[in-house]
Amino acid sequence: MSATRFFELPSPFVLRRGGSLAGARLAYETWGELNPAGDNAILILTGLSPSAHAAAGRDDPSPGWWEAMIGVGKAIDTRRFFVICVNSLGSCKGSTGAASPHPDDHLPYRLRFPDICLEDVAQSAQLLVAGLGIRQLKALIGPSMGGMSALAYGVMFPGQAPNMVLISTAPHSLPFATAIRSLQRECIRRDPRWLDGNYASDSWPEDGFRLARKLGMVTYRSAQEWRGRFGRKRVSQPSTQAFGREFEVEAYLDAHADRFVGSFDPNCYLYLSRAMDWFDLADHGGAVDIALAKMQVRRALVIGVPSDILFPIEQQREIAEGLRSAGGVVDFYALPSIQGHDSFLVDFERFAPPVADFLGCL
Template sequence: MTATRHVDLPSPYVLRRGGQLFGARLAYETWGELSAARDNAVLILTGLSPGAHAASCAQDPTPGWWEAMVGPGRAIDTRRHFVICVNSLGSCKGSTGAASIDPATGQPYRLSFPELTLEDVAASSKHVLDALGITHLRALIGPSMGGMTTLAFAVLFPGFAANLVLISTAPHSLPFATAIRSVQREAIRRDPAWKNGDYSADAWPENGFRIARKLGMVTYRSPQEWRSRFGRKRVNTPDPRPFEREFEVEAYLDAHADRFVGSFDPNSYLYLSRAMDWFDLADHGGAVDIALAKTQAKRALVIGVTTDILFPIEQQREIAEGLRHAGAIVEYHALPSIQGHDSFLVDFERFAPPVGDFLNSL
């Protein structure tokens, strides 16, 4: 049983780079109750891979991707706030993306899906709020790619969200992150099973996608965590085939790849991955600081992690300082979590208090 609902986007829905979608829709979930004054809405925009199911609920008791953070009495308290989470446009968890059927052909879009930007992901999410009758947000929350989308939303709809929560994110990708993502995309594209995007449902480019996912995990966690967690420990039963796994860190990567491959559409991954590399907040006015000033944000919570190699802490500091220069009241945390970029998905002891305190103070 699913708690997912859908909102139809205007048809055609025109994207920033000129493409159009007909009959597109977005999947979303909500928790809690919208107040009579409609003033307690909190929107969560997600990282690359999660869907709208951020937390469990009566209709769908499956744990959500941010289960420990969202719920009654939790940091994102569903007794206080009306919480909404949207599956990004271009993803494959209920929203229209490259794996969706193009009504013009009756076939999946695949690479005929139009060029997608994070501004499109942000602007389309606003239609969910419109459909729910929400005219302003108590807070807009975005971790990782969702933080980039949050920045895009804030600059596209100034003042709509007076309070921003930006977690382990960046105003644009640095070349190290772009290099990693470029190699991930190339691993998918060079898999013969990719077939220029025209893979069949029963023959996905799994080899390339495995490499992409493993490379992702290498950058989502931190060398420090793995050093203390795995060291040089061997697996109990190594795979006897030559050059197969022997070390625990390899088994860990295998387990992550096994879970991910088959659960996310590779073309959708390509579109969202590229959208992250394309995104540059400075496109909105010529410089990051100018764009941040445009958001009219009143307050912001900016959190980063010192062991993050994908969205290094300097990028969070840049956002925090830019918002401060623009006159916002900014709370900035450089957390010493050991789990790197993914810390917001695991180190709840460190992440829950500042997020909860910030939201409850609004």
């Protein structure tokens, strides 16, 4: 049984960079109960690849991607809060994206899908929240790309998210992050089976997508973690191919690529990856600090880790200082995790307590 629900967006749904979508929808899941006043809702906006299934629930008991954070007695306590997690517009996990059927011929959009940006992700999420009868969120939570989408939400709908939790995110991509994502997109596009986005459902550009995922994994973790975790360990059965797999760290990358390929549509990956590079909070006022001041945030928790090379801790510090300068009460944590950008997905001993403390004070 699936706990996923669907919200129909207005048709046409007009996009920020031009174009529109007809019959578009968002996939989402909820936990807990909305109180009679409708003022206990927490919205979670996800990173690039997660689905709306962030945690187990009554209708779907399988573990979610943030299982350790959401539930009874956990950091995001479902006894107190009504928790909503949205699968981003443009994804392939239930929301309308490049893999969805085009309304004209019911074949996949592929590259007919219009340009999408994170402001579109934010706007669609806000329409869902309003559609659920919620006028103001108790808190808005966004890790990674979800934090960028949360910043877009805050500046586009001032005062509707007065309390924010921003995790390992940024007001814009730095050149290093853009360079990595550009290389990932090129890996996909140069696969002969990509066919200008017109690959068949049973013949994906797997080689290019595997390389893109491996390159991503190199940036999601840290050299310090891998040094302690893998060292110079060899695999028990080296590849017989010339220059094939020999070290355990190579096996680790292969395993992640194997799990990811086939679970996420390559064209959707291209669209959302580019949306991250396009996002710049400074577009909303001319400077990051001006945009942060527009958001009317009363309280914020901003968390990052110094070992993150994709979203460096300086970017979280910039957000925290900007919100503080705008009059918000801001808690900022640089957590000593060695798991890099993926820390918020694995190092719950460090990430859960500040989130629980912050939400407990609301």
